[in-house]
Structures are given as C-alpha cells and as structure tokens.
Amino acid sequence: MRVLIVDNSTETQALCAKRIEGFTKGDKEMLDLKVRLVNDREFVDRLSEADVVIFGSGISDQAISLARQIRTEAAWIQIVMFVTDKEYGGGAFRSAHSVGVRKVFPESAGSLDLLQELVAIHADFRKDGRTYEGRIVVVLHAKGGVGGTSVTAALGEACSAANRRTMLWDLDVETKDLSRALAASGPEAKIISGWVNGSRDINRETFRDALIPIVGDVSVLTPPAGFAESMDLVCHADGMEISQRIIELSRVLFDVVIVDTAGRMGPAVGGLLRVADLVIMVTDDSELGLTAVDLLLTSVKPLLGGSDRLRFIINPSSDEPVNFKQISTELDNVHQLSEAAWSLPVIPFDPKAAEWPGTGSTLYSSGSKELRNVIADIARKLGLVEQLGVKGVGISYDEDASSARGWLQRLFRRRSESEMR
Ligand SMILES: Nc1ncnc2c1ncn2[C@@H]1O[C@H](COP(=O)(O)OP(=O)(O)OP(=O)(O)O)[C@@H](O)[C@H]1O
Ligand SMILES: [Mg+2]
The missing domain is CATH 3.40.50.2300 (Response regulator)
Structure with a gap:
C-alpha cells in the first residue's frame, strides 16, 4: 500500500x-x-x-x-x-x-x-481487488496415497506454464514427498527450523532465503530441517503463528500458494483451513477412501464454516469408470455440500504418469493429453490461471506434450550434469 x-x-x-x-x-x-x-x-x-x-x-x-x-x-x-x-x-x-x-x-x-x-x-x-494478493490453496486428503502430492505438483507445473509466481509448500514433515519428488533440498530448511525454534526471525528477507527456486516462477518451501522443529510446526500450537506468518508473506510475494498438508490435521493446518481461499480434498473412489472423506469432513467443515471454499478432486486408483453422481450424492446427503464442491473434473488414471516423482515432470506433463487438459482445467476452475480466451496468459489446451514437458527436466538435467562433474 x-x-x-x-x-x-x-x-x-x-x-x-x-x-x-x-x-x-x-x-x-x-x-x-x-x-x-x-x-x-x-x-x-x-x-x-x-x-x-x-x-x-x-x-x-x-x-x-x-x-x-x-x-x-x-x-x-x-x-x-x-x-x-x-x-x-x-x-x-x-x-x-x-x-x-x-x-x-x-x-x-x-x-x-x-x-x-x-x-x-x-x-x-x-x-475490491485493489490490493493484489496471492491465492492460497490447501490440499487435504483423508486416506494416504490418493494423490495429494501429485495434484499439488501438477497444479504447480500448470501454474508455471501460465507464468504464475507459485509457491508449493510441503507440510509433509515426515517423508517430505513433494520436496523429494521435485528435488528441492538444501540448507534452506535450516532457516525454517530457525523460525520454529526461535533462533531466527521470520521476515521478508529470511522468507526469501528459505525458498528453493525450482524453475521459472515456482519455488518450494520445504519442511524444517530438524525432526523436533518439524513436529512443532505441525503439531504444536506455536506452529499456528509461524504458519500464519508464512501465509502473510507468501500472499504478498506469490500469485499462487499451494500447500500439501499430507492429510495431517493439527493447529497449523487448522489455521490454514481458516484463511485458505480454497481447500481441495483429494480422494480416490474406493469404499475406504470415501468413508475416510466422510469422517474428515465432520471435523473440517466447522473450520471452513461450510463448504463454499471446498472442492473435491476424485483421483481414481484404476481406470475403471468412476460413479461421480453416486459419490457426490452420498456425501451431499450427509454433509449438505455446495454445488461448487463438485465442479472439478475427475482426474484420469494414467499408469505412465504415475512415474513422475524425480523425473523432472509432474502429472501435468508426464501423461496423456487428456490428463494434462484435466489438470489445466482444474487450475482454471480454481482461479489459479486465467480463463481460456484471455490473451497472453493461460495454458494452451493444444499444447504439445513434448513442449509442456521440460518444466523440471532442465533443472534435473542441470543437477545430474553437475553431479557427474
Ligand atoms: N492420476 C494418476 N494416475 C496414475 N498414478 C497416479 C495418479 N495420481 C497419483 N498417482 C500415483 O499414485 C502414487 C501416490 O500418489 P501421491 O504420493 O501423490 O499420493 P499422496 O496422497 O500424496 O500420498 P501420501 O498419503 O503418502 O501423502 C504416486 O506413485 C503417484 O505417482
Ligand atoms: Mg503426499
């Protein structure tokens, strides 16, 4: 201002x-x-x-x-x-x-x-939209392995393709899947540990230093370096204040912030759900997955104050057809969800794309054209990239897979070259 x-x-x-x-x-x-x-x-x-x-x-x-x-x-x-x-x-x-x-x-x-x-x-x-602020998207999942990390990375790549300044925040403090999959590691994590153990101030300078640029306009904020700090960040009440500061700073510096919570609830994630512009719940279409969503919704809905900010992404674990209507109706009957909650398309199952972690690609560019178009569509519907038809910005539907690929590949290539030296 x-x-x-x-x-x-x-x-x-x-x-x-x-x-x-x-x-x-x-x-x-x-x-x-x-x-x-x-x-x-x-x-x-x-x-x-x-x-x-x-x-x-x-x-x-x-x-x-x-x-x-x-x-x-x-x-x-x-x-x-x-x-x-x-x-x-x-x-x-x-x-x-x-x-x-x-x-x-x-x-x-x-x-x-x-x-x-x-x-x-x-x-x-x-x-009034006069002060520009980044959009905060929090990714949740009720059952493990349904694609929370894959969706986070894929949306990051889709945003990158549209030149959006994007931060991917890895809150999977135990296994750091997102950071590992994107080869984001380094001394930056010690700065984040410092915020949590109080040895370092969290301000604009230290925040910039803590980010790991992946490629172009995309950066990753990893979990803290130490296990104690990691646990404190997600499980301790003090972690809430730090995560709020991270959100305040990232809103100013980025167009899009996507948080991979790894499905772990706690004070920090609770606080994030309150301030998020949108909350995505990723689920597969299995009985176990959907009953887990049902349970999680019971605790998440009060934090969201309803379901207006909630969006489901169904990411099936096989290429069997998904009964979208039945899933939405059953969950609607119990939780009275908004229509917008079901506005995102089902992600196609694509065994080729499953190999994305560590390859320099994400689901967005490593699979079929259909998969890429669905991810681009989700990014648009979430308001992360401009609507189709706006000149100069947005992801082209007709983008060729080979040109979409290469987002991280350049980086991976660079890293493997320097390792060989
Ligand atoms: N649409 C898809 N088609 C094929 N494979 C997929 C698809 N989406 C995700 N996968 C694969 O499923 C596996 C699990 O995905 P991912 O790690 O993203 O799940 P997660 O929900 O983050 O798991 P966790 O509970 O460990 O955090 C990965 O190997 C990923 O590549
Ligand atoms: Mg994950």
Whole structure:
C-alpha cells in the first residue's frame, strides 16, 4: 500500500511518519507499506503514486481544500487526516467527512490507532481487488496415497506454464514427498527450523532465503530441517503463528500458494483451513477412501464454516469408470455440500504418469493429453490461471506434450550434469 504523508514542513511530516515507524516489521510487511513524505505544494504531482493520503495536523484548514482536490482528481485514494487536539471535535468531523475524508485523528493518537485504520483500508482494498494478493490453496486428503502430492505438483507445473509466481509448500514433515519428488533440498530448511525454534526471525528477507527456486516462477518451501522443529510446526500450537506468518508473506510475494498438508490435521493446518481461499480434498473412489472423506469432513467443515471454499478432486486408483453422481450424492446427503464442491473434473488414471516423482515432470506433463487438459482445467476452475480466451496468459489446451514437458527436466538435467562433474 502506497502512503503519501502530506504536511507543510519536514519536521511535521517526520512526526507523522514516526507513527508508521512504530508499526512492527510484520505489520509493515503485511500491509506492504511504501511511505513517501511530501509538502502541501508538491503533493498533487505525487497523487498518482498513492493509495492513501495522510494529512498531518500542520496544514490544518488547508487539508479540507486539498481533500476536495483529491476527490476530483483521484477519487479512489483513501484520505486520513490528523488535526490538533484542540480542533478535534464535531466541527472537524463534519467538514472532513463532507469532502470524503475517511478518518480524522487527534494529534495525540498513537501508532496503533493509525495501524488499525490502515489495516481496515487494506482489507477494503482486498475486497475490491485493489490490493493484489496471492491465492492460497490447501490440499487435504483423508486416506494416504490418493494423490495429494501429485495434484499439488501438477497444479504447480500448470501454474508455471501460465507464468504464475507459485509457491508449493510441503507440510509433509515426515517423508517430505513433494520436496523429494521435485528435488528441492538444501540448507534452506535450516532457516525454517530457525523460525520454529526461535533462533531466527521470520521476515521478508529470511522468507526469501528459505525458498528453493525450482524453475521459472515456482519455488518450494520445504519442511524444517530438524525432526523436533518439524513436529512443532505441525503439531504444536506455536506452529499456528509461524504458519500464519508464512501465509502473510507468501500472499504478498506469490500469485499462487499451494500447500500439501499430507492429510495431517493439527493447529497449523487448522489455521490454514481458516484463511485458505480454497481447500481441495483429494480422494480416490474406493469404499475406504470415501468413508475416510466422510469422517474428515465432520471435523473440517466447522473450520471452513461450510463448504463454499471446498472442492473435491476424485483421483481414481484404476481406470475403471468412476460413479461421480453416486459419490457426490452420498456425501451431499450427509454433509449438505455446495454445488461448487463438485465442479472439478475427475482426474484420469494414467499408469505412465504415475512415474513422475524425480523425473523432472509432474502429472501435468508426464501423461496423456487428456490428463494434462484435466489438470489445466482444474487450475482454471480454481482461479489459479486465467480463463481460456484471455490473451497472453493461460495454458494452451493444444499444447504439445513434448513442449509442456521440460518444466523440471532442465533443472534435473542441470543437477545430474553437475553431479557427474
Ligand atoms: N492420476 C494418476 N494416475 C496414475 N498414478 C497416479 C495418479 N495420481 C497419483 N498417482 C500415483 O499414485 C502414487 C501416490 O500418489 P501421491 O504420493 O501423490 O499420493 P499422496 O496422497 O500424496 O500420498 P501420501 O498419503 O503418502 O501423502 C504416486 O506413485 C503417484 O505417482
Ligand atoms: Mg503426499
């Protein structure tokens, strides 16, 4: 959020900026604040660089005419105004609000008052789509081995094909399947351990250092290096705070964040379910798989506050036809799920694609054209890539398998070459 502080002297501008300096680093990062100081004579030239204008108390009455000017020249800008403690009262409120000032503060107001207002403005911008934030998708599965990791990686590759900045977060802290399958390993995991054991701050710099770039715009955030930290992250209540910070930072830095939870519930995953834009439940079509989904839904639905954000992906374990209608009807009868929950296509079973881990491909590019098109369709329906028909972005349906392939292969090739040396 770009904030322009306007006052008539550098001293009073600095006084106003001091309130923002009082915010924690985390709050500043979350709001993605960029602050500029300007005097009342120059501020019109700077309006195009602002989302929020803060008038300091030094310019007093003049602030009203400047606010009116903003209304005519840049009506989308939010205005906050400080007045002297003496001026603070009904008269100041009436004249300020008549020209569209959002909030009036007395000079004695502190950092937290201003922070609260900026958080509210930021939330409004998000609602209106003005503040760009990445989409958070949490992948769950009730029974093991149904394809949670495969779907996460495949969607990552589909997003990469559409040039989306994507983070794949591996929360499979025991076996690190996603990281291993994508050859993402290294000292970065020690940074994540540091966040959990408290030896390192989690901020924008350490967050960037912890990411392992896979290829192009895709990075992996692995589990912590140590087992104790891994367990603490997913099982301990403190892990919730760290995972919330990871989400806040990743929302700012990425277009798409996909979390492979490996089906493990705990405080961190519970918190993620609350903030996720979408939650995908991957299941096969077996009796055991579907009864497990039934059980898991009982605990997940209250955390989701309904099923609007829930999407099922049926990933069958054989090429026998799937009775989609029967599965959806049976689960709907018990859990009253939304129509959108069933809007994603069934993933075709493809034995050739099953070999994807460690090959430099994912389900997206290693199997049949039908499989690739289904993954691309899922990515679109989840809003991770643009709809078909939007020029310049999106995944081409007619993409040739050989050109789709190679996402990670270049990386794998590079790694094996350097190993041979
Ligand atoms: N559509 C598919 N067609 C063929 N094989 C698939 C398909 N989807 C996944 N597989 C294969 O099934 C196996 C299990 O998949 P995966 O590891 O993604 O499951 P998971 O749900 O993440 O398992 P876990 O419970 O261990 O986390 C893998 O070998 C994978 O390649
Ligand atoms: Mg897995």
